Amino acid sequence: MDMKIEESVQSNAFEVKPVNRIKSKGKALTQNIIYVYCPAGKEAEIADIVKDYDFDIVVNDYELENYDKKVICHYESSSLNKQQRGFLVKATELGAWVEPLVSYLDTRLGYTEVHLLHSGYFLHQKAFSILSTKRTQLAKRVIDLLAAAILSLIALPVCLITAIAIKVESKGPILYRQKRVGQYNDEFEVIKFRSMCTDAEKSGAQWAIKNDSRVTKVGKFIRKTRIDELPQIINILKGEMSIIGPRPEREVFISDLEKSIPYYRFRHAVKPGVTGLAQVSYPYGASIEDAVWKHKYDIYYIKHHSTFLDIKILLKTVKVVLFGAGR
Known part of the structure; x- marks a missing residue:
């Protein structure tokens, strides 16, 4: 992340005071735009996977100045730097709807985007009742x-x-x-x-x-x-x-x-x-x-x-x- 974006993370996220918050999962699932934050280099991969969805995504917009009715999803957040993770924490504090991208898509789509999975998804066994x-x-x-x-x-x-x-x-x-x-x-x-x-498999499986x-x-x-x-x-x-x-x-x-x-x-x-x-x-x-x-x-x-x-x-x-x- 360059200096300009880093300054945005440090300033904008702390100044915004939202008015209209998303108060339920149902409302979060009907938004036409979601904001996704991921490590550098993953933007194109995510954009390609979600290109056919009936909603739009904006990736790594750290200059976001208004969290009103915003859905913010993160992907591989453990690989984000301190300022980037701070941006997500502050967005949560200011009322944005924040959750992992895969779990959000699970609920919205009714299936799991397996090409977005990483090992961390499977290592919280208690999440799998x-x-x-x-x-x-x-x-x-x-x-x-x-x-x-x-x-x-x-x-x-x-x-x-x-x-x-x-x-x-x-x-x-x-x-x-x-x-x-x-x-x-x-x-x-x-x-x-x-x-x-x-003799259906006389030539092999x-x-x-x-x-x-x-x-x-x-x-x-x-x-x-x-x-x-x-x-x-x-x-x-x-x-x-x-x-x-x-x-x-x-x-x-x-x-x-x-x-x-x-x-x-x-x-x-x-x-x-x-x-x-x-x-x-x-x-x-x-x-x-x-x-x-x-x-x-x-x-x-x-x-x-x-x-x-x-x-x-x-x-x-x-x-x-x-x-x-x-x-």
């Missing part, structure tokens, strides 16, 4: 077991019909087992109704794609309605999966995806789910870009998990099953 609160973990397990028991009773006739249909249409096993990566990077065998022909020719006629229907996931009730009862969480992926794909997607393995801090926020929020896709978007929702879910959010995802999943949306 799903990771640090035993009561939350116990409640989630109880919900899993109750949901699995209820699903088992409701889904039994559907499972019997599905098993017969699979057997009639094509040769091969009714159930399909495949190694996936679960909580703490431990591998387990996910169980599904077989939806593809038996492949991402499933829309209108995949390897999918059988029965398979298309059970994948669209999520019926193929019902045998994962067994995985839930065994404690390998949860009803809701990031979808488990195969190690061969994870090793590739983590090269392009920041902190991709953090999804393994929790149990994988039969359904999840990404599945009910983002359409079917099988590209790196699609994986990035799903990761945005998965990280958001881990950070902001609540029983209410789980119920909301369950209701949206029911809508997917009934109307064949998604996937």
Whole structure:
């Protein structure tokens, strides 16, 4: 920061007396302009990420003279110098709405901008109730077991019909087992109704794609309605999966995806789910870009998990099953 900006930090921030303050998070989320303060060299990176938002940002304006109804976000504030951090503190004292950029965007967008993440985001474990609160973990397990028991009773006739249909249409096993990566990077065998022909991966591991020719006629229907996931009730009862969480992926794909997607393995801090926020929020896709978007929702879910959010995802999943949306 040059001398001119440094003088602005030292003078302007102390002279301003705001009149109209933002008094609620709701008001902060409706502002058309937000002010972002970050280390030098990060300006272009932030501007590129937020360029398609429906609001504007102003980066590192230390000559700001009026904090009336101002939203001020900081990014990597630990790397700012003393005067810059002092500017943010004084802005808070004078009534501006001040918070970390990632947390502000989380709430406003409903997903996490993973390209803005840095290690500090993950090192405050107490901020992740799903990771640090035993009561939350116990409640989630109880919900899993109750949901699995209820699903088992409701889904039994559907499972019997599905098993017969699979057997009639094509040769091969009714159930399909495949190694996936679960909580703490431990591998387990996910169980599904077989939806593809038996030699689907004779040429090696492949991402499933829309209108995949390897999918059988029965398979298309059970994948669209999520019926193929019902045998994962067994995985839930065994404690390998949860009803809701990031979808488990195969190690061969994870090793590739983590090269392009920041902190991709953090999804393994929790149990994988039969359904999840990404599945009910983002359409079917099988590209790196699609994986990035799903990761945005998965990280958001881990950070902001609540029983209410789980119920909301369950209701949206029911809508997917009934109307064949998604996937």
